[in-house]
Amino acid sequence: MIVCLLAPFAGALACLVAGRRYRLGGAIAVVAVLVSLCAAVGLVSSTAGGEVFALHAGGWRAPFGIVMVADGFSALMLAVCQTVTLAALVAGGALLPERWKRRHFYPLVLTLSTATCGVFLTGDLFNLYVWFEVLLLSSFALMAIMKGEEERSGAWRYVILNLVSSLLFLVAAGLIYGKSGSLNFADLHLRFAGEEDSFLLESSTVLLFGAFAIKSALLPFAFWLPAGYPHLPPAVSALFAGLLTKVGLYALFRVFGMVFGGDSFPHRELLMGIALLTMVGGVLGAVAQTGMRKILSFHIISQVGYMALALALYTPMAMAAGIFYLVHHIIVKANLFLVAGLIERYRGSSELSGSGGLMRMAPWLGLLFAVPALSLAGIPPLSGFFAKFGLLRAAIASGDTLAILVVVGVGLLTVFSMLKIWRALFWGGDEGVGAGHGVPRGGIVASAMLAVVTVCIGLAAGPVYGLAERAAAGLFDRSAYIEAVLGSGNPVAPGTESETSMK
Amino acid sequence: MILLLALTIGFLAAAGLYRLTGPGRLDPLIGLILLGQAANLVLFASGGLKHNAAPLLGSGVAEPTDPLPQALVLTAIVIGFGIIAFLLSLVIRKTPK
Numbered sequence: 001m002i003v004c005l006l007a008p009f010a011g012a013l014a015c016l017v018a019g020r021r022y023r024l025g026g027a028i029a030v031v032a033v034l035v036s037l038c039a040a041v042g043l044v045s046s047t048a049g050g051e052v053f054a055l056h057a058g059g060w061r062a063p064f065g066i067v068m069v070a071d072g073f074s075a076l077m078l079a080v081c082q083t084v085t086l087a088a089l090v091a092g093g094a095l096l097p098e099r100w101k102r103r104h105f106y107p108l109v110l111t112l113s114t115a116t117c118g119v120f121l122t123g124d125l126f127n128l129y130v131w132f133e134v135l136l137l138s139s140f141a142l143m144a145i146m147k148g149e150e151e152r153s154g155a156w157r158y159v160i161l162n163l164v165s166s167l168l169f170l171v172a173a174g175l176i177y178g179k180s181g182s183l184n185f186a187d188l189h190l191r192f193a194g195e196e197d198s199f200l201l202e203s204s205t206v207l208l209f210g211a212f213a214i215k216s217a218l219l220p221f222a223f224w225l226p227a228g229y230p231h232l233p234p235a236v237s238a239l240f241a242g243l244l245t246k247v248g249l250y251a252l253f254r255v256f257g258m259v260f261g262g263d264s265f266p267h268r269e270l271l272m273g274i275a276l277l278t279m280v281g282g283v284l285g286a287v288a289q290t291g292m293r294k295i296l297s298f299h300i301i302s303q304v305g306y307m308a309l310a311l312a313l314y315t316p317m318a319m320a321a322g323i324f325y326l327v328h329h330i331i332v333k334a335n336l337f338l339v340a341g342l343i344e345r346y347r348g349s350s351e352l353s354g355s356g357g358l359m360r361m362a363p364w365l366g367l368l369f370a371v372p373a374l375s376l377a378g379i380p381p382l383s384g385f386f387a388k389f390g391l392l393r394a395a396i397a398s399g400d401t402l403a404i405l406v407v408v409g410v411g412l413l414t415v416f417s418m419l420k421i422w423r424a425l426f427w428g429g430d431e432g433v434g435a436g437h438g439v440p441r442g443g444i445v446a447s448a449m450l451a452v453v454t455v456c457i458g459l460a461a462g463p464v465y466g467l468a469e470r471a472a473a474g475l476f477d478r479s480a481y482i483e484a485v486l487g488s489g490n491p492v493a494p495g496t497e498s499e500t501s502m503k
Numbered sequence: 504m505i506l507l508l509a510l511t512i513g514f515l516a517a518a519g520l521y522r523l524t525g526p527g528r529l530d531p532l533i534g535l536i537l538l539g540q541a542a543n544l545v546l547f548a549s550g551g552l553k554h555n556a557a558p559l560l561g562s563g564v565a566e567p568t569d570p571l572p573q574a575l576v577l578t579a580i581v582i583g584f585g586i587i588a589f590l591l592s593l594v595i596r597k598t599p600k
Contacts, residue, residue, distance in 0.1 A: 126575055133582045137589065144593055159593070160531050163586065164523070167535075170542045170579055177572065178549030 002055060002068070003039035004078055005117045007032045008085075012110035022103050026093045029106040033089060033113060037082040043075035050470055052484035054123065063187040067123035067485055072471035073323060074120040077250055080327050081120070083453060084242040084334045085113045087446040091338055092235030094442025095345065104145050109239065112138040119247050123485055125173045125183040128251060132169065132215070136162050139244060142236055143228070158228040161221065165214035172207035179204065185259045186485040189478055192260060202266045208255060209267050216248030218308055219278035222301045226285070229300075230293040234341015234443070237293070241300055242334030246326055249307050253326075257311055257319060258475045264314065272312035276406050278305030283413040292340045292425065295417055296333070299376065302410060303329050309407070310391055313398050319472035321390030324465055328375070328383040328457060335372040335450035342368070342443050343425065359426040366426050368444070371451040373422065375458065377415040383457035386465060508548050515541035532590055539583040547576045 011032025018025040047053070047070060057066040070078075092105055115138055118131035143155045177183055179200060180191045192201055214221040225245070229237050256265045282302025289295045307329070310322025346362060359366050375382035378389075388411055395403040457464050474481065515537050523534030550572035 126578075130578065130582065133586070137586060140589060140593075144596070156593075159590065160523070160535070163535055163590075164538070167538050167542045171545045174542070174546035174549040174572070174575070177546075177575070178551070 004036050004043065004082075005068070005114060005121060007036040007039065008110045008113040008117065012107045012114065015107040015110060022093075022106070025103065025106045026089070029089050029110055030086065032110060033082055033086045036113065036117065037079065037086060040075060040078035040082050043070050044072075044079050044467065047072045047075045048467060048470065050474055050480055052474070052480045054484040061487070063182050063184045063486065066127060067184065068121045069123035069185070069481065069485055070121055071481055071484075072467065072474045073250075073253070076323065076327060076467055076471055077120045077246075078117060080330050081116050081243055081246075082113065084330055084450070085109065085116075085239065087334065087338065087450050088235045088239040088242075090449075091238065091341070091443045091446035092233075094440035094446075095235050095341060096233060105142075105235075108138050108142045108145070112142065112239070112243070116243055116247055120250060123185050125176065125185070125188070125255070128255075129166065129169050129173055132166060132247075132251075135244075135247065136166065139240060143232065155228050155231075158224040161214055161224045165211040165221075168207045168214075169211035172204050172211065175204040175207070184485065185254070186478070186482040189259050190482065190486075201260065205256070205260060205266045209270070212248050212252045212255070213274065214248075215245070216252060216308070217245045217278075217301050217304050218274050219281045219301065219305070220274070222278065222282070222304075225301060226294060226297040229297045229337075230291060234338055234344065235446075238334040238337035238341065241296070241337045242330045245300060245304050246330050249304060249311075249326060252308065253311055253319070253322065253475065257314070258478060258481070261314070261475070268312060268314060271308060272403075275305045275308035275312050276402065278302065278308060279406055279410045280305075283410045283417070286417045287413060287420075292343065292421055293337065295421060296336050296340060299414065299417065300333060302414070303333070303376075306388075306391060306407070306410075309403060310394065313394055313400070313403070315394055315398055316469070316472055316476055317397055318391065318394035319475060320465070320469040321387065321394050323471050324390055324468040325387040327464065327468065328387045328454070331450050331453050331457070332372045332375045332384065335447055335454065336369075336376065338443065338447045338450065339365070339369045339372065342447060345440075345443070364444075368447050368451060369422070369426070371454055373418040375454050377418045378411055381455075381458050383454050383461065383464075386458070386461040390465070504552055504554075505548070508544060508552065512541045512544045512548075515544070528594060532587070532594060535590070536583075536587060539579075539587075543576050543579055543583070546579060547572055 011028055014028045014032070015025040018028060043053075050072065052069060052071040054070075055068040057068070060066070089106070089109055092109065096105060112135060115131050115135035119128060119135065122128050122131055140159055143158070173183065176188070180188060182188055182191060210221075217225045229240060232240065256267075256271075260266055279302050282298050282300070282305060286295045286298035286302065289298060303325075307322050307325050310318045310325060343358065343365060346365065347358070371382070375384040378384040378387070388407070392404065392407050395407055519534045519537030519539075519541060521534070522530050522537060525531070525534065550569035553566065553568045
């Protein structure tokens, strides 16, 4: 578990040492992420049976010291995120135009990767905040270095909004600590489980809810996303599209689904409304756009709504579908942004008007686009189908008619916008064609790798879905988690043992 | 004491929010600083306020205070400082010379 976290961090340091020798830096970065990926895959297989591992930093006992916890859910997320990071590294090295940028690209991506690992592995609320800050700072730095002179306002908006959400998070953590005397996930769950006064909890968690909603781009707070993403270089936007909002969603799943969840969790009706609004709003926003990356950005919002809906339904079936959806979505979305970057490189633009005819000029690009696009739209043999099908099944099982209608309707509109891109870019006339530029091999390799992973998830949907189901079961049955973190003895009663542990 | 702190926090948060939406280039930044201080004070107050109490056990103090919020605030201040420094550099880069 610790390897997952330390490998990218050590890699980042090594990359800084490598400095100008960017080729060496790239090699170090890829190796570091590969090591971390292998460790994550190892974790997935060893947590597959519902085991939970906890690491107590410095040997301090659980509710007081810092804990890192790996359960099925976090292991799965780790493996997927490291896959995407690897692809972004491979593509980024090849696609970045200026060489000096590569020198900063590798260490920053690695710190970003460290931070995502930290978010997935942390076992308490305050460390979650700290890892979020590491994540944000890496992403700010990446944005600041990579973006050109134009369109800084979008990035600026992203920075300010996310910082405000972090402050909300911090205040919420403070209030929760003031009320419960603990920040540890397992301990918090025990302390609030028997709490009858729901107002006590909800008055603090609403701040937490707002913070995570901003980070995961749920609708009233989503506008930083389409303003910021389309102007980044392809590898960076692929990485952000894959990771950033999903990290917020992970926090929502973990904190609301597990820590504060019992029969239900605070603000569930609110989340349901917001999720439906996000799905519809995102997809309608996408319909109105004319640039490929803009369309894809709005689709992130709409897809985030799907996953939030899974949490809002809050049945084991829906949560399993939601976790599977997360896995599928991270890979597919990153790949779509990569392909958009490749097309831009090939044609000089990815605006839908005036750059048709790609199918004749570069059929392989068509193939690379088709796999993730069909998967996003939910066409059967690919991963998206199982994600949407699982969610739809869960919605039907819970008998929420509005949710069923929205899931189906938004799915149709998603197909529509993928078709729109396909028709305009790949068919269409080739008027106004720029000369075909060469596309670096690294970009194609990375995109093909992600496409293969998508197909594999689709073909092996059974086992992967099984993993997601067990991860979801782990969120509902917290006994293994609590036992791993707090030890097998009785939970510590508030205020009794603090004396011994502080010495 | 707690009332004074609560009023301070409220005032800081209100001023911060006001500046956050301001028109100038530096306005959002100043707003963030003020909001950050408000958040830090909330964190600080979360352990309960005690007069003249050391955060140490066995230091001869009858009633020790909770050391954790102090550690949290310290961490939050450091993080906030780093972020403000970074944002300032962004603002300077944005400003035409």
